[in-house]
Amino acid sequence: MSVKNPVDEEVKRASIAQIVTTCVIGAIIRCCLSFSKYQSIIANHVEISTPLNSWKRVSEGLYLLSNNINPYSGDLLHETPFSLYIYRNVLRLFQGRIEYMFATVDVLTGMILFFSAKKYVEESYKEEIVNRHQYAKDVSSYLLKPDKIFLSPYYVLLAYLFNPFTVLSCVGYSTTVFHNFFLSAMLFSMVHGIAVICGIFLAICASISFYPFVLIVPGFLYFKNVHRSVVKALVSLKTFLAVSVLIVVMCTNYGKDFSYLSNVYGCILTVPDLQPNTGLFWYFFTEMFDHFRELFIFAFQINASVLYLIPLSIKFRKQPFLLTVAILTIISIFKSYPSIGDVGFILSLLPCFRHLFRCSQQGFLVGVIMLISTSLAPILWYLWIYCNSANANFYFGVTLAFAIAQIFLLTDILFAQVKREFVLKNGTEKKVDGEESLLYLE
Amino acid sequence: MEIIHILGVLMHIHSVLTSQDTFSEELLIKPLYSDQVYTHFHFSTKWDVDMDTETFNHSRLFPRALGEIIKRFNVQELHVSLTGGLWRYENWGYPVVDAAPGAEVWAWFRPDTGDVDKNWKLLANSLSGLLCASLNFVDKSNSISPEFSFQPSGAIDSPNVNNTYLRYASLPREIVCTENLTPWKKLLPCNSKTGLASLLNSGYIHNSRYHSVGLHLRQICQDESCESVSLDLQQTVSLVYDYGILGTKDWSLSKLFGQGVNGRCVLASRSEIYIDITSTTARAFTLDPQPDEVLTSVRGGHHSTFGKYTLPRNFFNIYTKFIDKEIVSLNVPPVLHANQYLTGYGQERGGIVTKVYNNHWSELDVVLLQDIPWYVPIYLHTLKLMSNDIEIKPVALRYVPGKQRERPYYLEVFIKLPPRSTTSVSIDFDYVFLKWQEYPPDANHGFYIGSAIISSILPVARNYTGLPQDGTLISHSFNASRSGYLVQVRTENMVITLPTPDFSMPYNVICLACTVVALAFGPLHNITTRRLVMKSKKKESLLVKLKKFLSFNK
Numbered sequence: 003m004s005v006k007n008p009v010d011e012e013v014k015r016a017s018i019a020q021i022v023t024t025c026v027i028g029a030i031i032r033c034c035l036s037f038s039k040y041q042s043i044i045a046n047h048v049e050i051s052t053p054l055n056s057w058k059r060v061s062e063g064l065y066l067l068s069n070n071i072n073p074y075s076g077d078l079l080h081e082t083p084f085s086l087y088i089y090r091n092v093l094r095l096f097q098g099r100i101e102y103m104f105a106t107v108d109v110l111t112g113m114i115l116f117f118s119a120k121k122y123v124e125e126s127y128k129e130e131i132v133n134r135h136q137y138a139k140d141v142s143s144y145l146l147k148p149d150k151i152f153l154s155p156y157y158v159l160l161a162y163l164f165n166p167f168t169v170l171s172c173v174g175y176s177t178t179v180f181h182n183f184f185l186s187a188m189l190f191s192m193v194h195g196i197a198v199i200c201g202i203f204l205a206i207c208a209s210i211s212f213y214p215f216v217l218i219v220p221g222f223l224y225f226k227n228v229h230r231s232v233v234k235a236l237v238s239l240k241t242f243l244a245v246s247v248l249i250v251v252m253c254t255n256y257g258k259d260f261s262y263l264s265n266v267y268g269c270i271l272t273v274p275d276l277q278p279n280t281g282l283f284w285y286f287f288t289e290m291f292d293h294f295r296e297l298f299i300f301a302f303q304i305n306a307s308v309l310y311l312i313p314l315s316i317k318f319r320k321q322p323f324l325l326t327v328a329i330l331t332i333i334s335i336f337k338s339y340p341s342i343g344d345v346g347f348i349l350s351l352l353p354c355f356r357h358l359f360r361c362s363q364q365g366f367l368v369g370v371i372m373l374i375s376t377s378l379a380p381i382l383w384y385l386w387i388y389c390n391s392a393n394a395n396f397y398f399g400v401t402l403a404f405a406i407a408q409i410f411l412l413t414d415i416l417f418a419q420v421k422r423e424f425v426l427k428n429g430t431e432k433k434v435d436g437e438e439s440l441l442y443l444e
Numbered sequence: 445m446e447i448i449h450i451l452g453v454l455m456h457i458h459s460v461l462t463s464q465d466t467f468s469e470e471l472l473i474k475p476l477y478s479d480q481v482y483t484h485f486h487f488s489t490k491w492d493v494d495m496d497t498e499t500f501n502h503s504r505l506f507p508r509a510l511g512e513i514i515k516r517f518n519v520q521e522l523h524v525s526l527t528g529g530l531w532r533y534e535n536w537g538y539p540v541v542d543a544a545p546g547a548e549v550w551a552w553f554r555p556d557t558g559d560v561d562k563n564w565k566l567l568a569n570s571l572s573g574l575l576c577a578s579l580n581f582v583d584k585s586n587s588i589s590p591e592f593s594f595q596p597s598g599a600i601d602s603p604n605v606n607n608t609y610l611r612y613a614s615l616p617r618e619i620v621c622t623e624n625l626t627p628w629k630k631l632l633p634c635n636s637k638t639g640l641a642s643l644l645n646s647g648y649i650h651n652s653r654y655h656s657v658g659l660h661l662r663q664i665c666q667d668e669s670c671e672s673v674s675l676d677l678q679q680t681v682s683l684v685y686d687y688g689i690l691g692t693k694d695w696s697l698s699k700l701f702g703q704g705v706n707g708r709c710v711l712a713s714r715s716e717i718y719i720d721i722t723s724t725t726a727r728a729f730t731l732d733p734q735p736d737e738v739l740t741s742v743r744g745g746h747h748s749t750f751g752k753y754t755l756p757r758n759f760f761n762i763y764t765k766f767i768d769k770e771i772v773s774l775n776v777p778p779v780l781h782a783n784q785y786l787t788g789y790g791q792e793r794g795g796i797v798t799k800v801y802n803n804h805w806s807e808l809d810v811v812l813l814q815d816i817p818w819y820v821p822i823y824l825h826t827l828k829l830m831s832n833d834i835e836i837k838p839v840a841l842r843y844v845p846g847k848q849r850e851r852p853y854y855l856e857v858f859i860k861l862p863p864r865s866t867t868s869v870s871i872d873f874d875y876v877f878l879k880w881q882e883y884p885p886d887a888n889h890g891f892y893i894g895s896a897i898i899s900s901i902l903p904v905a906r907n908y909t910g911l912p913q914d915g916t917l918i919s920h921s922f923n924a925s926r927s928g929y930l931v932q933v934r935t936e937n938m939v940i941t942l943p944t945p946d947f948s949m950p951y952n953v954i955c956l957a958c959t960v961v962a963l964a965f966g967p968l969h970n971i972t973t974r975r976l977v978m979k980s981k982k983k984e985s986l987l988v989k990l991k992k993f994l995s996f997n998k
Contacts, residue, residue, distance in 0.1 A: 062823045062824060064825075065825035066824060066825075069824075071843060073845075075845055075847075076846055076847060076853075077845070077847045077848055078845060274848055274849075275877075276877040276879065278877065282957050282960060282961070284877070286954065287879070288879055289880050289945060289949055289950040289953040289954065290954070291881075291950065292879075292881060298954075302961075310972075313969075313973065314972055316972070317971065332964070336961075387792050387943055388789065388792075393944075393946050394943070394944070394946055395949060398953065398956075405960050406960060406963060409960070409964045412964070416967075416971050417967070424976045432978065434979065434980050438980070439978045440978070441976050442976070442979045443970050443971075443974040444975050444976075
């Protein structure tokens with residue numbers, strides 16, 4: 003096989019100096035904001051701190067633990083004993099400097115995402131060269147261009163480090179930062195084909211926020227279809243299961259009993275805390291009639307976790323990375339306590355799919371809705387909670403718009419992928435029997 | 445056969461005559477420093493009875509309805525108070541019985557009680573029927589078992605006290621009025637026909653600045669050896685009248701209560717009125733008729749003088765005449781008092797601050813009890829004790845975090861107050877968002893947080909009117925110097941307005957949220973189940989379509 007190693011080619015890449023500078027600037031921005039007076043204002047925002055990820059609740063849990071009170075006997079804490087253990091020890095490592103801890107973890111996440119994206123881009127470039135002979139003739143403009151595609155990882159880094167969503171989430175000390183770190187580590191090991199590590203990090207992610215357990219399917223497909231190793235796929239699956247059990251055992255030992263289960267997963271699944279956030283659950287279940295509550299909880303949770311899993315996995319089995327991102331997006335839209343940290347993570351992965359952007363149509367619309375809804379959200383919150391001149395409906399409207407923007411973004415990217423595939427196969431000519439024609443879904 | 449019958453009746457009469465129960469009625473009237481007069485009715489029923497064998501099928505003076513309740517629910521000790529208004533400790537000193545605004549109930553169950561929570565719920569429901577108060581709202585979600593604050597006040601069997609048999613609940617929103625007083629008066633042996641209870645006309649007593657009816661049941665030792673116990677029921681009414689509302693400073697029984705005393709209660713072994721005339725130095729008044737006896741009481745280094753009247757069998761009234769003297773005296777606030785308020789603005793985050801004042805020249809040990817409802821989640825790590833701007837540490841701390849819709853937050857802090865200090869205890873909380881059906885009909889009225897209770901054993905008895913623990917009558921508090929004097933200071937209630945959803949929106953919200961879900965489902969369904977095909981752009985005309993459609997049907 004005469005595949006040219008992309009490394010040998012004359013391509014544009016981000017230099018190491020560039021990457022280091024970016025990371026340092028990212029870290030400085032985070033630290034500066036953390037030390038400013040705006041930190042507590044940011045940390046108190048419901049879009050950033052949900053009941054599940056607010057640092058205030060973690061510190062309450064740690065305080066109760068240090069006073070020998072079981073933090074799971076109340077219902078303020080929704081973190082697993084395992085993550086409490088991690089926070090406690092990482093905090094000790096940083097000698098109690100929370101600002102540095104969050105900034106470091108967040109910048110590390112950015113770096114890991116950079117390396118994951120780099121590997122993914124290289125792999126997809128290689129694969130496209132291998133498959134070049136199967137494509138139509140006039141599609142060269144649709145193909146991956148080394149001079150563009152190899153800058154994508156750097157854009158991923160930029161998008162993560164300078165994304166206002168992730169910056170605010172980090173400055174607000176939301177534990178989503180840690181969750182994102184574990185997710186990025188899982189992506190990294192997935193694209194690099196380290197099945198055991200992938201299983202471990204996936205189990206950690208699932209233990210923290212439950213929903214990521216569905217990522218085991220794209221993970222499995224990635225090992226099977228990209229790394230072409232069923233063994234690795236099975237290893238990742240088995241590690242995931244084994245580590246999950248191990249975490250449950252550890253949590254039970256550390257938390258003394260099973261009371262944490264109802265506090266963590268009970269809270270995620272049954273949504274007892276109706277504090278507003280950027281998701282759809284809070285107002286829906288505030289206004290829900292009691293006798294329909296169970297029905298809709300089941301419907302919404304299935305919608306957020308497994309409903310789209312099988313159809314998407316079948317359709318995009320050849321693009322498991324895209325599948326992973328798609329599933330992450332669905333989770334972040336429909337999970338019970340989403341925060342903008344989750345959205346920031348997904349947005350920062352988008353540069354990996356730069357080749358799809360020319361097939362997508364709603365970028366502008368999505369951008370405008372996101373911009374407007376994120377700027378309106380705090381304003382309407384202030385009017386509702388502090389001025390009493392607006393009410394819950396205003397804020398609800400904004401969260402609806404925000405969800406719609408994410409949905410459009412997701413469907414747009416997936417459509418773009420389908421379209422690009424079609425074009426690569428059938429060429430760019432838009433004529434059937436010599437007549438102007440359009441693409442339709444049949 | 446008949447002889448046996450007659451014998452049975454005779455035996456019964458004998459048992460009634462020898463049954464050891466006594467009833468006393470007392471009234472304490474104390475002009476307060478400020479322009480108020482404090483009246484405290486104290487009805488005490490003592491019954492030498494063994495709770496284990498007594499079935500409460502028959503009773504003479506003791507209210508049978510209450511007896512049945514305590515027997516049925518295995519109650520050791522019961523305290524209920526229904527209060528309107530707030531006792532102003534700073535100006536008024538200490539009342540005989542402390543009570544929090546609204547309804548307050550606490551009970552000790554006997555140690556052989558199986559399901560305490562169930563008995564507690566049933567007890568509250570029965571009391572609700574007995575007193576026509578909303579005590580039926582008391583259940584697990586608003587009850588706590590404080591470890592320090594509420595010790596049994598009577599005799600108990602076991603040497604160690606286990607607070608799992610204690611339940612405390614307060615309903616700060618409860619409005620106390622006539623419908624609570626009427627059933628309460630029915631528990632008295634003479635009802636309200638004669639005796640001091642004839643003064644309790646609801647038309648007058650609810651016009652006062654503070655009114656509190658109470659019911660306190662406990663077991664006390666019959667004698668020093670404490671081999672047998674008696675049941676002691678104290679029924680109290682505390683009222684604070686304002687001269688401003690009365691329209692004059694010359695008060696009399698008929699002015700305060702609408703009429704004089706309609707003779708003594710014939711069943712009462714003691715029927716007395718005490719008027720505190722110590723304060724005549726500051727607010728001089730003359731009494732008409734003259735008291736039967738003038739008592740001097742020295743208690744904890746504090747001198748006071750009382751005029752004592754023994755009620756006659758006929759109609760009786762007391763008049764006072766205010767003597768205008770040009771003496772301005774200084775109010776010495778009591779040793780310990782407290783208040784409580786909310787901090788923060790908006791409906792997102794707030795704080796509760798309890799300020800405890802120690803006016804004593806030495807350190808004072810106090811226990812602060814906070815019973816915070818579940819809809820006010822507090823963060824223990826934000827608990828801060830500042831005494832005269834210096835942070836202090838609590839001596840001991842008990843905390844049980846609350847659970848939404850299940851259990852309130854219980855916080856008990858043992859603090860050593862520095863001498864002559866103001867200590868503020870602050871803690872942060874979040875405003876929660878409830879389900880729309882959990883809001884009361886007037887959601888913007890707000891949600892109540894009950895008063896904090898600060899308990900302490902005071903070393904001095906200045907401004908103290910409470911009974912000693914071994915006493916059952918007001919007269920027992922005269923010359924009753926003890927090593928310490930228990931006070932339980934109650935603070936103000938607080939009201940917070942939780943953020944509300946739009947109550948008219950349920951259908952709209954369900955439709956809109958489901959639309960968004962559908963917005964995702966539609967395209968994803970299309971993408972995953974359909975293929976992309978290239979089709980001619982040329983549109984078919986309606987006629988062609990119709991033809992096609994018809995040809996299909998052929």
